[in-house]
Amino acid sequence: MNNSILSTPFKLPCGVEIPNRIVKSAMSENMAASKGRPSEKLIHLYERWGRGGAGVLVSGNVMMDHKAVGEPHNVIIEDERYLKELKKWATKCQSNGSHLWMQINHPGRQAPRINKEVVSASDVRVKIGKMYAVPRPLEGEEIWQIIEGFGNTAAIAKKAGWKGVQIHGAHGYLVSQFLSPLSNLRTDHWGGSVENRARFAIEIYKNIRSKVGPNFPIGIKMNSADFQRGGFTEEESLQVIQMLSAEGIDLIEISGGTYERSAMMGTMKKQSTREREAYFIEFIEKARQITKTPLLLTGGFRTVEVMEEALRNDELDFVGMARPFAVDPNIANQFLSGEKSSIEINPIKTGVGLIDKLGAMEVKWYSAQMDRIGKGKEVKPDLSVWPVIFKMVMERG
Numbered sequence: 001m002n003n004s005i006l007s008t009p010f011k012l013p014c015g016v017e018i019p020n021r022i023v024k025s026a027m028s029e030n031m032a033a034s035k036g037r038p039s040e041k042l043i044h045l046y047e048r049w050g051r052g053g054a055g056v057l058v059s060g061n062v063m064m065d066h067k068a069v070g071e072p073h074n075v076i077i078e079d080e081r082y083l084k085e086l087k088k089w090a091t092k093c094q095s096n097g098s099h100l101w102m103q104i105n106h107p108g109r110q111a112p113r114i115n116k117e118v119v120s121a122s123d124v125r126v127k128i129g130k131m132y133a134v135p136r137p138l139e140g141e142e143i144w145q146i147i148e149g150f151g152n153t154a155a156i157a158k159k160a161g162w163k164g165v166q167i168h169g170a171h172g173y174l175v176s177q178f179l180s181p182l183s184n185l186r187t188d189h190w191g192g193s194v195e196n197r198a199r200f201a202i203e204i205y206k207n208i209r210s211k212v213g214p215n216f217p218i219g220i221k222m223n224s225a226d227f228q229r230g231g232f233t234e235e236e237s238l239q240v241i242q243m244l245s246a247e248g249i250d251l252i253e254i255s256g257g258t259y260e261r262s263a264m265m266g267t268m269k270k271q272s273t274r275e276r277e278a279y280f281i282e283f284i285e286k287a288r289q290i291t292k293t294p295l296l297l298t299g300g301f302r303t304v305e306v307m308e309e310a311l312r313n314d315e316l317d318f319v320g321m322a323r324p325f326a327v328d329p330n331i332a333n334q335f336l337s338g339e340k341s342s343i344e345i346n347p348i349k350t351g352v353g354l355i356d357k358l359g360a361m362e363v364k365w366y367s368a369q370m371d372r373i374g375k376g377k378e379v380k381p382d383l384s385v386w387p388v389i390f391k392m393v394m395e396r397g
């Protein structure tokens, strides 16, 4: 271990100490067995990642309701039927000191025709071809049931030995649908002002806290903005960060974008080297001015130099990486020890306009690498995109 600031531990407001500053951000693994059961392949992937040195490993999005899944093979945790599997997942992953957090999600309208019915804040569909149905606006009582469901799933994660949870409030899923004035047209106390649109996220946080107690880490992943005209703005995001901070949340992860505008994958990147590497760095500097809540930034980090500079300048407390972990499960150890100082991640392109624009290949190609790790194989940097597309089309039509 060298003396990099990346290797220093950090104590969260709830009192839990994280061993270092590197976080593996959520990547949907799509590896559940039937009915959302965590599979052996998935547990094996996390066993491998658990040896890789990250301070925190955030799981791919786990669904809190079997009626609302984002992808065909998501893990679904809505009761204790998979407690045994969750315990094994946590034990195998955490045996080298990394903390495993569960990212909890409800996709709302952003689910491509795999649910019987799609619900959201309002009846505004995702505008990408004809892939997405018009959602039914949720009734007040249903909103409270979903809030309760997030809390139940978090309590199960804690019971199974997981060391934290993260609310998925980014990338255009249900929490983010409530936050954005483009997808939330409600006129009741869940819509309109930013305070009203943030109520869903805040109530989810409060429900989880009431069930896991004061000493258990709760984070949220949020958009800096959704980068659409008339959408959730940076100013609004800063206001929501202040509201969540006032409630006592432990960690806010900053990302950005939705399926309609996939900024989280680097499509909005700017010209200066630093901003090209860390997509939302300018925003996190603003967030730092208005909150004392620990901050995690994800999207684009590739060199130790840029990570260390951001930490040393006190712009953030944790650096998040996703794709680097899919092509090198040992990347955190190598950055922490000084053995490696950067990782190259190249855009994954097919040359087919629509597929490339949606960023679908970015996700599917890295999923294929995770699948290989889960099967005990080595990653394959020269993996062709075409078999991956074929599998995607067969699964999704």
Ligand SMILES: Cc1cc2nc3c(=O)[nH]c(=O)nc-3n(C[C@H](O)[C@H](O)[C@H](O)COP(=O)(O)O)c2cc1C
Pocket: 025, 026, 027, 028, 029, 059, 060, 061, 103, 168, 170, 171, 221, 255, 264, 265, 298, 299, 300, 301, 320, 321, 322, 323, 324, 362, 363, 364, 366, 367
């Ligand atoms: C295969 C794949 C799956 C992803 N799934 C999720 C997810 O389940 N939840 C989430 O918040 N972000 C998800 N993301 C986004 C990443 O967490 C991250 O924000 C994004 O990849 C940018 O970080 P990077 O440049 O380090 O890859 C996914 C990204 C990839 C490549």
